[in-house]
Structures are given as structure tokens and as C-alpha cells.
Amino acid sequence: MVKTSVDPSFFSTYTEQERRVAKDLIDYSDVQTLPEIWAVVAKRHPNIVAVRDPHAKPEVAFTYTQLYERIQCFASGLQALGVNPGNMISLLSDNSPSWLIADQGIMMAGAVNAVRSSLAEREELLFIIANSGSTALVLEDLKTLKKLRQGLNELPIEFVVLLSEEQPESDDSLKVLNFSQLMEIGKQHNFQSVQRKREDLATLIYTSGTTGKPKGVMLNHANLMHQVTSLGSIVTPNPGDMVLSILPTWHSYERSCEYFLFGQACTQIYTNLRSIKADLKKFQPNYIIAVPRLLESIYEGVQKQFREQPASKQRLVNNLLGISEKYIKAKRIAEGLDLDNFHISALQRLAASIQATVLSPLHAVGEKLVYSKVREATGGKVKQMVSGGGALPRHIDLFFEIVGVDILVGYGLTETSPVTHVRRKWRNVRGAAGQPVPGTEVKIVDLETRKPLGMGEKGLVLLRGPQIMQGYYQNPIATAKAIDSQGWFDSGDLGWESENKDLILTGRAKDTIVLTNGENIEPQPIEDACLRSLYIDQIMLVGQDQRSIGALIVPNVETLAKWAESQNLQLCIQSDNVTLAGSQKVNLESKIVQDLFRQEMNREVQNRPGYRSDDRINQFRLILEPFSIENGMMTQKLSIKRHVVMERYCDTINNMFA
Incomplete structure (x- = not known):
């Protein structure tokens, strides 16, 4: 490994443990901008495979030397087309080696990219192109171009590059090239090295705003290089370590982790939801960058295998898991790593240590009979999984600790x-x-x-x-x-x-809800859409760290009562003594009432401009107490105090997602 010499002012913020961890990693303390890392790592480890896409046709794989050459060639092609330092280019595409080449080629040319998935709504993509002031586009394929084409007429777009090999259709009003055509232009043009500073803007990553309009987060090279430098104090990959990539590569979390791992000469393999189970076993990754939903999916797959075993084996597995849970809990208390037992006496800690010692042999039995086989489902060579994008459920965290998979x-x-x-x-x-x-x-x-x-x-x-x-x-x-x-x-x-x-x-104090798949949901526009229903008086979305969003709904009792009457029903709301004549009694929990509200929300949400599948409200509860200033659930400006409502209805929300 390469001896590092970390910048003293930054190194002083490391703990002693972090200094020991980081000392053998490749040194980037003198690197000013992100694209400079490619020359360094290509020189150190020229023949290590940098990136591999086994699902491309044909399969794609580049060494660090080849990747560096392709990034520089892409940058050269952009320069030949007139791109200057500081120009803005929208990069609208999803995971592939071509995305990485385009991303870093844009930066190497001195330009700035604005990134988003090609699958995002047309209006959102057009807003990003216009708001960023982009003068060129790099798009995933012809399908993406066709989706946007009519909206580009009023924008100052000078050319479009497709990351596919499709032959662009002739268009006299817009210059369109495919990936190979741009690379050929780059080969014929002498690349001009661009001097950029750490403080220069590198990228815009658009995130949702409270009005539904995306906001362009400005990250400069210093921001990104901080991640490349600082993460080495925590994770210590070796050159050639395998990394399995499934999250959106344009997403801030995946992107920075990739930059760090590439900077340490790891091999990145692109996978997808259909292939990840097989790819885990085939490529045996050392690192996986994950969101909670991915880890939940692996957990559920293992649980399904458990349930398919004979009853006697299921009992054995469950007994071993129960023992190991007690062992892990005791071990954590003894080591001072249990969140619920930070401040305990020395005697309590000693008791926990004794319990862990007693249970350790039984946990070892579980390791031999069950847990080692579970790890095989992840390839058996995982050093660490890194989870972000939302809170990891405690039971998932505990399960992976029991089976010996380290999650940071x-x-x-x-x-x-x-x-x-x-x-x-x-x-x-x-x-x-x-x-x-x-x-x-x-x-x-x-x-x-x-x-x-x-x-x-x-x-x-x-x-x-x-x-x-x-x-x-x-x-x-x-x-x-x-x-x-x-x-x-x-x-x-x-x-x-x-x-x-x-x-x-x-x-959360802010409105944004982050789901376990990493998607950000801005509740206000969805709530506003639901309020168009005559049956909904007030609504507050919930679902932080859940798979989907839910809602607390204060119904319009008067309108609901009139509907019930029209259906020849008797609405009974016991706490308010609301009773109307009818032949059949129903209350807020009755299926027919629940179905009414589900239909109302589905209609209004799906009719909302920019609707996405993640906007769908899957769970909800009807509550009778309105949000008000008097009960502390609204501000003087009549905005809902979301954190107060969350605390008030904590049990209701937990049961909603149970």
C-alpha cells in the first residue's frame, strides 16, 4: 500500500484511531479537484479493473488506465464542441460506466453538470435544464431525448450527446451525437488541461423543495474532495476490492461513496434488482453501498428461506436466533455500545459480560449451523455494508450483527x-x-x-x-x-x-420525508392535492424511514355524514356522539368508509402534476381531533407542527406501519 501524508490542518481533526486506519490509503491531500484523482489512481494501479457492467450487451469492463483515457477522451470531445470552463451541462441518465465517463469527462473539461435520473418526470427534467442554464445535454438514450424534445425549442441547447450507441435522427435545429461519435471527435482533438480551484462549482444535484420545485444543491470540488479524503478514516478498502453498485449513481450518497472507493482503486460492478441475488454470489463483493430497503430485501429473502424449512429446523433456527440476540445484547452492554444502556454501573456491566460469556458457546453453534450459510447469500466476503438514505430498522440491524455482517x-x-x-x-x-x-x-x-x-x-x-x-x-x-x-x-x-x-x-423538524429506498417526498403538494377531497378536512403525511408514505387524516364529519345518509348508512362516531338515521351502522374503521377515503386520495394524488409511484399513500388513519393552535399542533400561522403531531400520535403511526 501507498504511504499517505495527510494535510496537517485536516489531519488534526482525526482521532488517534482514525489516523491509524487512514495511514496506508492513497494520499489525495494535494489534489485540488475531483477529476485529478484519475491520473493518480491510474498511475498507481493501472491494470486493476475499475468498473464492470456484466449486464451490458456486450459486457463492459475497463481498467483504471482505460477508464482514465476514456474520461479524458470524453472531455476532449466536449472541448472540441465548444465547451468552456464553467459551462453548465445537464447529465440525465442512470447507472452505467458511460455515466461515470460522462460525469468525470464534464468535470475534466472544466464544466459543471446538473444531474438527475432519466426516469424523472418530463416537467422536472425540463425545469432542471432551464434552471441550471445548461447549454448542452448528455442523455441516456433516444427515448429520453424524445421525451424532452418539444420542450427544448425555447432553451439555449447547443448540442446533445446520447450515452447509447443509437443512431440519432436527423434534426436540423439540434446537433445530436451518440457516445461513439463524441469519443471519435475526442480522439481527433488535443485535450487541453483545465486549471480549476477547489472552490469552483463541480455539480448541481437537484433535490425536492417544499413547493415541489427542485432546488439545485451547489457542490464544489472541495465538498467532494472532503468525502474522498475523510471516508478513508472509517473504511479501509484494498486495491482491487469488489464493490457492488445498485443505487442511483447520480444520487449524492452513492456518488460520493463511489468517488472514495474509486480513489482507492476498488473494482465497481453494476447490478440491478433482478440480478443482485445472483451477482452477490457470483462476484462476492467486499463492500456494498445500501439503503435500508435493500437490506430489508436481503433480510426478507433469508426469512423466506427459513420459513420453507421443516418445522423442526424452523424451531432450531428461531431458538438459536433468540439465544444469539441475548448474547449480542449482553455483549454490547458489556462493551458500552448499547444505546439504551450508556449509563450503567460497573456491576451491571460485569453481569452483562458474564452473560455474554455464558451464551457465547451457544452463539457459536448458531454460527456453525446457520449464520455462516446466511453470509453465503451475500457472497461470503463482505467486509462492510454501508447503509444510508434513511434510518435502518433495529431488527434488521440486529439480524445482520447476529449473522456476522458488519453494517456501518x-x-x-x-x-x-x-x-x-x-x-x-x-x-x-x-x-x-x-x-x-x-x-x-x-x-x-x-x-x-x-x-x-x-x-x-x-x-x-x-x-x-x-x-x-x-x-x-x-x-x-x-x-x-x-x-x-x-x-x-x-x-x-x-x-x-x-x-x-x-x-x-x-x-424530523423539516417537512421532507425520506423513504427506505432513499427517495425524498415533499408532503405539502401531496397534502394540498388530498385536501381537494370534500371528505378530508386536514391531513399530514408520515412515513419517515418507511417503505411508503402514510397519512393522518381529520375527516370532514359533516360531509361524511351526508355521504353515509346517501348510502342508507348510519354513521356512528362514538366520541362525538354523531348518529344519523340509516339502516346499517358504520364507523371510521368500517371497510366501506376506509375504501371511500382510499379512493379519494388515490384519485387526487394521481391527478396531481408530476405524480410518481412513491407519492401513493398506502396506509392511513382517520383521527377526530383537529390540528389546532389550542392543542399545540399548529403554529400561529396555521402551519401543522409536524414534530408535535408525530409525538402525539407516535403509537398510531407505529401501528400504521406495523
Whole structure:
């Protein structure tokens, strides 16, 4: 391995343990911009396979030397077409080696890219192109171009590059090239090295806003290089280690993790939902970047296999899991890593240590008979899985710990590049979001007064560090709201810090709901759509860290009663003594009433402009107490205090998703 020499000012933020971990990684302390890493890693490890797509036809695989040459060739092609440093190019595509070549080719040419999935709604993509001021487009294929074509007429687009090999149709008003055509132009043109600074803008990643309009998060090269440098204090890959990639490569979380792992000469393999089970066994990855939903899927697959076993074997497996759960719990308490038992006596810790020792042989039986076979489903060589994009359910976390798969949960936002916290291998507190990565400052403040709170007190999480965005593109009002004059970024999350700097998140102060698949849902537009129904008086979406969104609904009882009467029903709401004449009694939990509200919401949500499948409300509960100023669930401006409602109806929400 290569001896590193970390920049002293940054190295001073490392703990002693982090210094030991990072000392043998490739050094990027003198690198100014992200594209510079490719020359370094290609020189160190020219023949290691950098990227592989086994599902492409034909299969694609590039060594680090080949990848570097292709990135430079793409950049050269852009320069030949007139792209200058600082120009904006929209990159609208999904996972493939071509995406990586385009992403880094754009940056190597000195330009800035605005990224999003090609599967996003047409209006959202056109907004991104216009808002970013893009003068060129890099699109996944002809299908994407056709989706956008009519909307491009009024935009200053000079040319379009397709990442496919499809032959573009002749279009006199717009220059369109496929991937090979651009690369051929690049081969015929001498690449001109571009001098860019760390402070220069690198990319715009668009994230949803509270009005439904996406906001362009401005990340500069310093933001991205912080991730490339700092994550090495936590994860220590070896050159040639296998990484399985399934998350959207344009997403901030996947993207920064990829940059870091590429920077350490790992081999990235692209997979998909259809192929991941087979690819885990075939490629035996050392690292997997995951969201909770992916880990839940693996867990459910294992549970399904358990259920298919004979009854006697199921009982054995369940008994072993139960014993191992007690063993893990006792071991964590003894090591001071149990979130619910941070402050216990030495005697209690000793008792836990004795219990762990007694249970250890039985846990070893489970390892021999069951857990080692479970690990085979992940390929058997996983060093670590890194989970982000939402909270990992405790039972999933515990299960993987029992079977011996190390999961490091991370935390961050698109606006923070995104990683601010990660659980360490040597301090992996289940239920926590981890400790700060080097250079990151955290402040917990009162939600209303913004005064700093003491250790262990729950409040709003503020963040400051070299990974914090420059701001929202062409949106100074939103930027000022997100980042104060001292550089503190408002995460919108509620939580508290332990004495060891573990961050424990307890809820959201902002509106955004993050699902377990990593998708961000802005509730306001969906709620506004639902309020068009005559039967819905008030509604608040819930679903943070769930697979889908749900809703708490205050029905319009008067309108509902009239509907019941029209159906020859008697509506009975016991707490309010509402009873209307009819032949059949129904209440808010009756199937016919539930079906009415489900139909109402489905109709209004699906008719909303920009509807996505993740917008669908799968679970809901009807509640009678309106949100009001008097009961503390609304502000003076008549906005719902979401965190208060979440606390008030905590049990209802938990049961909704049970």
C-alpha cells in the first residue's frame, strides 16, 4: 500500500484511531479537484479493473488506465464542441460506466453538470435544464431525448450527446451525437488541461423543495474532495476490492461513496434488482453501498428461506436466533455500545459480560449451523455494508450483527455532500447515526429559540464543515434559510449527542420525508392535492424511514355524514356522539368508509402534476381531533407542527406501519 501524508490542518481533526486506519490509503491531500484523482489512481494501479457492467450487451469492463483515457477522451470531445470552463451541462441518465465517463469527462473539461435520473418526470427534467442554464445535454438514450424534445425549442441547447450507441435522427435545429461519435471527435482533438480551484462549482444535484420545485444543491470540488479524503478514516478498502453498485449513481450518497472507493482503486460492478441475488454470489463483493430497503430485501429473502424449512429446523433456527440476540445484547452492554444502556454501573456491566460469556458457546453453534450459510447469500466476503438514505430498522440491524455482517450506518443530506456521520467498526452503536467524520462540527439547538442545548438534550441538529454546500443555485432566499451567517446548516432533523459524539436522530423538524429506498417526498403538494377531497378536512403525511408514505387524516364529519345518509348508512362516531338515521351502522374503521377515503386520495394524488409511484399513500388513519393552535399542533400561522403531531400520535403511526 501507498504511504499517505495527510494535510496537517485536516489531519488534526482525526482521532488517534482514525489516523491509524487512514495511514496506508492513497494520499489525495494535494489534489485540488475531483477529476485529478484519475491520473493518480491510474498511475498507481493501472491494470486493476475499475468498473464492470456484466449486464451490458456486450459486457463492459475497463481498467483504471482505460477508464482514465476514456474520461479524458470524453472531455476532449466536449472541448472540441465548444465547451468552456464553467459551462453548465445537464447529465440525465442512470447507472452505467458511460455515466461515470460522462460525469468525470464534464468535470475534466472544466464544466459543471446538473444531474438527475432519466426516469424523472418530463416537467422536472425540463425545469432542471432551464434552471441550471445548461447549454448542452448528455442523455441516456433516444427515448429520453424524445421525451424532452418539444420542450427544448425555447432553451439555449447547443448540442446533445446520447450515452447509447443509437443512431440519432436527423434534426436540423439540434446537433445530436451518440457516445461513439463524441469519443471519435475526442480522439481527433488535443485535450487541453483545465486549471480549476477547489472552490469552483463541480455539480448541481437537484433535490425536492417544499413547493415541489427542485432546488439545485451547489457542490464544489472541495465538498467532494472532503468525502474522498475523510471516508478513508472509517473504511479501509484494498486495491482491487469488489464493490457492488445498485443505487442511483447520480444520487449524492452513492456518488460520493463511489468517488472514495474509486480513489482507492476498488473494482465497481453494476447490478440491478433482478440480478443482485445472483451477482452477490457470483462476484462476492467486499463492500456494498445500501439503503435500508435493500437490506430489508436481503433480510426478507433469508426469512423466506427459513420459513420453507421443516418445522423442526424452523424451531432450531428461531431458538438459536433468540439465544444469539441475548448474547449480542449482553455483549454490547458489556462493551458500552448499547444505546439504551450508556449509563450503567460497573456491576451491571460485569453481569452483562458474564452473560455474554455464558451464551457465547451457544452463539457459536448458531454460527456453525446457520449464520455462516446466511453470509453465503451475500457472497461470503463482505467486509462492510454501508447503509444510508434513511434510518435502518433495529431488527434488521440486529439480524445482520447476529449473522456476522458488519453494517456501518451513515448520515447526511444532499446539501452536505452528503456524509457527516458514520458508525465506526470500533464504535458501532446500533440505533445511532454514527460519529462525525473528520472536519465536521455538530450543534444541537432548541427548535424555537436556537439556543445551544446540553449533552443528551434533544433538539435541532445543525452541521458545519468542509462538506457543506455552497448554497441552492439561483435561490438566495432558500440558501439563507438553510445556512446561517456563521455557516451552520439546518439539517431539519431532531436528535441528541452522546458524550462520545454519537448522533441519535429522533425525528424530523423539516417537512421532507425520506423513504427506505432513499427517495425524498415533499408532503405539502401531496397534502394540498388530498385536501381537494370534500371528505378530508386536514391531513399530514408520515412515513419517515418507511417503505411508503402514510397519512393522518381529520375527516370532514359533516360531509361524511351526508355521504353515509346517501348510502342508507348510519354513521356512528362514538366520541362525538354523531348518529344519523340509516339502516346499517358504520364507523371510521368500517371497510366501506376506509375504501371511500382510499379512493379519494388515490384519485387526487394521481391527478396531481408530476405524480410518481412513491407519492401513493398506502396506509392511513382517520383521527377526530383537529390540528389546532389550542392543542399545540399548529403554529400561529396555521402551519401543522409536524414534530408535535408525530409525538402525539407516535403509537398510531407505529401501528400504521406495523
